[in-house]
Amino acid sequence: MPFTFLQAQSDSDLDGIPDAKEEELARLYTPLLQFKLGERFFPVDVKYHLENSVLKLRRGEDVILVEEKPSIETISRYTGEGYFLDNRLGGLDEISQDYGLKRDKLGYTVYARVTKEQGFTVIQYWLFYAYNDGRLNKHEGDWEMIEVILDGSEKPVSAAYSQHLTGQRASWSDVEKFEGTHPKVYVALGSHANYFRPYQGRLGAENDEVGADGLTIFPSQVNLVLLGELGMGKHPKSQDWLDFGGRWGDWAEIGDAVIGFAGPHGPGHGGNREKWVNPVTWSQKLYLVDDKWFILSWLTSSFLLLFLAATVGVCLLKTWRIARAKREGRLKFPAILKSKALVGILLRTLGFALTVAAAFLPWYTLKADIRTTLVSTEGIVDLLVIDGLKGVQVNLLYKGGLTPFFGFQVPFGLLLLAGIVTSVLDTIGAENARSLGNKYIVSGVAFFIVLGVLLALISQVTSLLPSLASSFGAQLPPETLEMAEVVARQPFQGESYYQMGDLGAVSLYWGLDLGAYALITSAVLSVMGGILVRTLASSRPNSRLE
Numbered sequence: 001m002p003f004t005f006l007q008a009q010s011d012s013d014l015d016g017i018p019d020a021k022e023e024e025l026a027r028l029y030t031p032l033l034q035f036k037l038g039e040r041f042f043p044v045d046v047k048y049h050l051e052n053s054v055l056k057l058r059r060g061e062d063v064i065l066v067e068e069k070p071s072i073e074t075i076s077r078y079t080g081e082g083y084f085l086d087n088r089l090g091g092l093d094e095i096s097q098d099y100g101l102k103r104d105k106l107g108y109t110v111y112a113r114v115t116k117e118q119g120f121t122v123i124q125y126w127l128f129y130a131y132n133d134g135r136l137n138k139h140e141g142d143w144e145m146i147e148v149i150l151d152g153s154e155k156p157v158s159a160a161y162s163q164h165l166t167g168q169r170a171s172w173s174d175v176e177k178f179e180g181t182h183p184k185v186y187v188a189l190g191s192h193a194n195y196f197r198p199y200q201g202r203l204g205a206e207n208d209e210v211g212a213d214g215l216t217i218f219p220s221q222v223n224l225v226l227l228g229e230l231g232m233g234k235h236p237k238s239q240d241w242l243d244f245g246g247r248w249g250d251w252a253e254i255g256d257a258v259i260g261f262a263g264p265h266g267p268g269h270g271g272n273r274e275k276w277v278n279p280v281t282w283s284q285k286l287y288l289v290d291d292k293w294f295i296l297s298w299l300t301s302s303f304l305l306l307f308l309a310a311t312v313g314v315c316l317l318k319t320w321r322i323a324r325a326k327r328e329g330r331l332k333f334p335a336i337l338k339s340k341a342l343v344g345i346l347l348r349t350l351g352f353a354l355t356v357a358a359a360f361l362p363w364y365t366l367k368a369d370i371r372t373t374l375v376s377t378e379g380i381v382d383l384l385v386i387d388g389l390k391g392v393q394v395n396l397l398y399k400g401g402l403t404p405f406f407g408f409q410v411p412f413g414l415l416l417l418a419g420i421v422t423s424v425l426d427t428i429g430a431e432n433a434r435s436l437g438n439k440y441i442v443s444g445v446a447f448f449i450v451l452g453v454l455l456a457l458i459s460q461v462t463s464l465l466p467s468l469a470s471s472f473g474a475q476l477p478p479e480t481l482e483m484a485e486v487v488a489r490q491p492f493q494g495e496s497y498y499q500m501g502d503l504g505a506v507s508l509y510w511g512l513d514l515g516a517y518a519l520i521t522s523a524v525l526s527v528m529g530g531i532l533v534r535t536l537a538s539s540r541p542n543s544r545l546e
Helices: 019-028 046-051 092-106 237-243 270-277 279-284 291-301 303-327 333-337 342-358 412-428 433-470 479-489 514-538
Strands: 032-035 053-059 062-067 083-087 109-117 120-133 138-150 156-163 166-171 182-187 223-226 362-372 376-387 391-395 402-404 493-499 504-512
Touching: 019 109, 019 120, 019 223, 046 053, 046 083, 046 092, 046 120, 083 138, 092 120, 109 279, 120 279, 138 182, 138 270, 138 279, 156 279, 166 279, 270 279, 291 303, 303 412, 333 342, 342 412, 342 433, 342 514, 362 514, 376 412, 376 504, 412 433, 433 479, 433 514, 479 493, 479 504
Parallel strands: 032 182, 109 223
Antiparallel strands: 053 062, 053 083, 109 120, 120 138, 138 156, 156 166, 362 376, 362 504, 376 391, 391 402, 493 504
């Protein structure tokens, strides 16, 4: 494994930990990085980004060019948070193409740091990527970090993995390891958020694609650079970039910082300051994941596969029962079709057609016309959409538009279609009209229960938006919370206008959409059909259909 370490005095960064001990610990716990298939960016030396950037300063709406060819030495002089490194190669495609051509020569760089807090020893591994192509935010430059925490006897007790501006922690016993001491890190596609398992990324506030089907970077393959501390004389000249207080990426519009699309600050600055200054305290604020969370994560990631398997199993069982009933002469479906109960079946069939249509229509929408100095839209745009194809989607007002919302990436329409198939089999296999009518009624009532859950979800999603947005660097105005609360209180339908002080104004429009009304009508038809099947079949003289 190639290493780059400080060669000066025994404690060259003046942190009270001998350099030899820092080197030993950094080597011992260097992580194994497992990427998802399709990843275009990997940990790289910051010099690559610096050599392709110009240094700018933002003062309100004004942007000033400071240096056309900044260097490690010169950027250390700029400690203000208004500075930013703008990649002159262009956007995602241009940066990706250039990085791809140079990747083999650049290799993989991981920055290690050893520090102490509250009697614990912390080994941090800082990872820099040339571009963040995440689902919910996209920007030049990306800083992520994982840390291993040792107790007073240097026994590992826990690990913390960064995910955007937050993260997760786990007990050391719950961390997957390579060769006993190297934590396995599953890096999310595009966003580079770090996870403990390859099937995470879809539960709770997670919103990433994670897997073990891409590149694996082993500890022996990285160039491990041992970092000093912030401040003059506490690190070698080659690490003067540590004192740069600006952003490691473009800050094209002032509103980009508000919605999380500006480049990130580096280690020890901005949103990464607490990780650097109080690493143990930072980790203790993170959500603790364990075996129960991992089981839920696996069930969530495997939901569709499990659901399809269960549906196929149920359909095969129902088909077998239909065949057996036919052989034994107990199949009443042909007789029911010849009775007046056919009217109820036709109503239910019409409901099926509406359900199929609803699978392709929006069920719920939250729209906005935003005209503020921080963020603005070209007229009315969708902020939140729930439909049958893509589940729950949100728009964080970036050019990428709508994106799947955290753990609600479920094609609800598929669930509806599966319900139609099983209901058709129930109709064909009905042994009497009364039981068939009951199933129709139960199906319709069940939908209204689901509708209640959907509206409860809406109230939760809207109320959580401000805090969830902040997890990705978005700093929303206080009025946003008020807007979310109004929607949560009146989820069925509504509109409202908000004056955001001197910033501007926002108009909101929300409510059930065409797909929801189609589903409501389908549920009503199902209940009516069930009542008619029960009533009309039993009204037939000498009826044997009951």
